[in-house]
Amino acid sequence: MSSQSPIKLKIESSIEIAQPHDLLTIHYPATQSFVGKFDGNASSHGNFELGGTKPKIVYRGRKYKLVKIHIHELSEHVVEGDSPSQFEVHFVHIPVHGDGSDPKVVLGVLYKECEQADRLCGDEAIIAPLGHEDGCSTDKDASGPTHSVTPARFFPRLSDSSEPDFDSWYYYEGSLTSYPYSEDVSWFVMKNEAVVHPDETRAFKRCSQQHARGLQPLERRLVLRSFGE
Template sequence: MGDQQSPINIGRTVTTPDLVDQLEIGWRPDRFSVRDGPDGVRLVPLGTHTAHLSDQAYRLANLHFHRPSEHWVRGRPMQAEMHAVHLRVDDRLHACVIAVFLDLEGGPGEDGTGEPPTEVDLPALLPDGGFHRYEGSLTTGEFTENVSWVVMREPVVVADGGLRAFVRAHADHARPVQPLNRRFVLTTG
């Protein structure tokens, strides 16, 4: 492990107005298969979903969840966090993880049984507002420092009762926050 470990506590940030133009997310509702591995339950999309970050193209590899959140904001964790892990199209060793804070309290409809969902409305899990960006590591497995993190600033209320129940029942534990060291956290203006 090196000096760029994740997750972090997001405190001081550097406002970068043109940062918002460096991210384009191409998500749509889709069906998912379930993969239960050593690091927890992963939802693998059946279709293709993309993210473009700083002129690099990435494809969605899996979704997984942490409860409480792994990233903290000004010294506090959030209820839960979704990680949408994208791998670079031309170099699958580099990842872009889009992290979204989740509010599991609200939302219409009854909660489900906790079974993994086979369909997820990805655009409904993408909040309006800006994001933070920094370079870091995977938060499971080898903790490889090959991740460009995009942490959305605003939480999303999970409207799908089945997904709420699944996250409550099957979210991974959170890795403790790691030192920021000499890194900067950029944020949209």
């Protein structure tokens, strides 16, 4: 049975779980930035790789660290509909004492444009240089980090709050969405879209991987969710 990603996620074809925090807890500080740099080429920009201190999650009682972030245009997963969102941001984690060959946990956040969205480029930017024409340029010879990132800023907000919503998600077992498509990924895709101001859409595009993989069959896999209907 194939376990490929991405897939379409819907309330009616998923099962609510009673204790979602036993499965996943996200420990991203709300305003703390972390340093790193882009690793890719001029056309696709590739991954933002974190260096030094890394934020953590706990999956099934085991600690994982955030090692890579990348942006897709359009979204790969489709949530509660038939059309993709404008962007999807992936947060790739490996075990704290592991390496890239270990099973991974990936958090996915879908994005849409919104006139009322806070502008993200500035002192509290999710990626500080996104507003610059060369903001996602890659310098393989750079001796240190070239960018800073505030991971919590990527997430949708709780209702009537500036706090990130880490607790509303779909979960399933799947694969990488790029070569080698290895089936060793535990996916958590946020239920709600986050928003980006139209003035910054161009910056998101400049820092995105341009090719989104098509939807894959669910087969007999279970999809769980952390929220009610």
